[in-house]
């Protein structure tokens with residue numbers, strides 16, 4: 001039985017109990033949310049030691065970090081280090097998006113160091129294993145999924161919302177950047193060349209059978225995510241939303257956990273509308289967002305542009321944030337870029353949790369304790385409570401004050417002066 005099938009029967013496993021404890025939510029409540037598909041708890045039956053990370057309604061906002069080689073830059077040890085650093089910085093999931101080198105060996109090596117849910121995009125490997133992308137056979141699409149499932153991958157991005165209907169909408173759109181999703185571009189290119197329907201759409205039931213066998217969570221990919229502000233909110237994207245909504249229903253009926261992916265680049269005033277529309281047409285499926293980036297011109301600082309968008313999206317209902325690093329749009333990220341990307345997304349996630357139903361009290365307690373530590377000029381406690389304790393400690397100690405305050409105001413520390421004034425009074 002898959003987790004969602006167990007949930008429908010009210011079975012509460014130790015894994016679910018641990019997830020509930022981690023979230024500060026009652027196990028009975030969590031299992032009900034999983035049974036409806038409002039929360040997913042990714043774990044492949046073949047993986048033993050995955051940390052439970054529930055994604056969706058009432059649970060804390062989660063962060064994913066992407067790692068992986070590219071055709072131009074293959075350094076497996078560095079990708080392993082990125083996966084370790086990302087988890088240390090607080091990533092709740094890691095995806096291997098490798099597209100260069102021995103993909104099977106790389107996936108296994110990265111998976112060995114990942115203790116949180118592990119994800120992939122199998123179409124990358126299907127495309128890489130063929131001489132030309134357009135030469136892939138229909139079977140290759142599905143075989144790649146099966147291979148990753150057998151290897152123990154917990155969740156997979158699969159672009160099943162691409163079909164002839166959505167391609168027609170795309171042809172009629174006035175997009176500047178067309179399709180910027182790598183997986184989406186591969187499938188659309190393949191379909192147009194071969195004049196065939198997307199096997200991930202056409203054979204969706206068969207795909208679900210494979211995912212069900214290994215209890216893999218499907219992340220319905222966002223092939224039409226806008227790649228720039230100009231392209232945000234067009235009909236191609238909304239057509240895909242509707243397709244994904246229908247596929248969510250089929251996943252739930254088949255006993256397969258699913259979440260839905262969303263845009264992309266979106267201006268501030270469209271984020272709430274687009275998140276609410278996605279939540280509505282997918283009956284509150286957990287929503288996994290890349291960003292959204294709120295401007296196109298933050299090159300070198302796209303992790304900040306994405307964190308701003310993620311915070312607004314989270315306020316409207318997004319559940320899972322895919323990090324963006326300072327290298328976005330420029331190069332494969334470095335280890336330090338990965339760390340910074342995770343931290344930026346964690347800040348957005350915590351800001352969301354400060355107002356999220358089910359998480360508000362816990363999140364606010366941490367901020368309250370931080371304020372108390374500030375009031376007491378208790379530096380060690382402030383470091384402990386920070387999202388990035390190492391950086392906080394480093395900055396504080398680099399320019400130390402002679403007084404118990406920090407070097408920003410020294411003896412004129414407002415907190416200290418007011419405290420002393422009240423004590424004298």
Ligand code: SF4
Nearest residue numbers: 405406408409413414
């Ligand atoms: S010195 Fe200034 S910045 Fe530092 S703790 Fe006191 S009031 Fe805050």
